[in-house]
Amino acid sequence: MTQDELKLAVAQAAINHIKPAILDGEIIGVGTGSTANFFIDLLADFKNELKGTVASSEASAQRLRKHGIEVLELNSCGTIAVYVDGADEANERLELIKGGGAALTREKIVAAASKQFICIADGSKLVDRLGAFPLPVEVIPMARSYVARELVKLGGNPVYREGVVTDNGNIILDVYDFMIATPQKTEEQINNITGVVTNGLFACRPADVLLLGTAEGVKTLKA
Numbered sequence: 001m002t003q004d005e006l007k008l009a010v011a012q013a014a015i016n017h018i019k020p021a022i023l024d025g026e027i028i029g030v031g032t033g034s035t036a037n038f039f040i041d042l043l044a045d046f047k048n049e050l051k052g053t054v055a056s057s058e059a060s061a062q063r064l065r066k067h068g069i070e071v072l073e074l075n076s077c078g079t080i081a082v083y084v085d086g087a088d089e090a091n092e093r094l095e096l097i098k099g100g101g102a103a104l105t106r107e108k109i110v111a112a113a114s115k116q117f118i119c120i121a122d123g124s125k126l127v128d129r130l131g132a133f134p135l136p137v138e139v140i141p142m143a144r145s146y147v148a149r150e151l152v153k154l155g156g157n158p159v160y161r162e163g164v165v166t167d168n169g170n171i172i173l174d175v176y177d178f179m180i181a182t183p184q185k186t187e188e189q190i191n192n193i194t195g196v197v198t199n200g201l202f203a204c205r206p207a208d209v210l211l212l213g214t215a216e217g218v219k220t221l222k223a
């Protein structure tokens, strides 16, 4: 199977998983990235039943609207029943690295506001230890150099993602060569640096379900 076929398979599995929530009139949180895009395209089949969605990026909001799916402001929604999103890396504890598409802050907000977080990914994303994928950190622009120096002190090698401005008007530093032995601690340490908006570790709020696309079929891992 190609990687796209695996992404489509997990997107379909997520749709099956959330169908009861859609039919119950729940609002659905929608993530960002190529795997989330497969999910959005399948979600379009339910646009008449859907009460509404909350998007984790402007790109996903646009794609949802193109399908005629309503996109709501999180502030007008209260708690979201279920959030579906991809990941750049996941471990068996369902801790994640996200932010390859620079949407990490809004993704983290929607995940935090959701009762259930379903992560969808092809099997290549499952790792023993997080950190081979460079960890994205969203930073207030004027703090870029200061934050980079602090990240070096923590043992990382931060690289400015040239030409990228987040939906929140900030910049991204990608941290290479990070040995993330204790993801929760690292997430908190980085978030404590003044000037950091947030980082792409999802360990304090990991996924609840990981749907993993493999050649043998979709595997379900639960927290």
Ligand SMILES: O=C(CO)[C@H](O)[C@H](O)COP(=O)(O)O
Binding pocket: 031, 032, 033, 034, 035, 036, 085, 086, 087, 088, 097, 098, 099, 100, 101, 102, 103, 104, 107
């Ligand atoms: O965190 C993300 C965007 O900020 C994405 O979920 C992550 O980058 C995975 O993307 P893809 O499904 O394209 O591999």
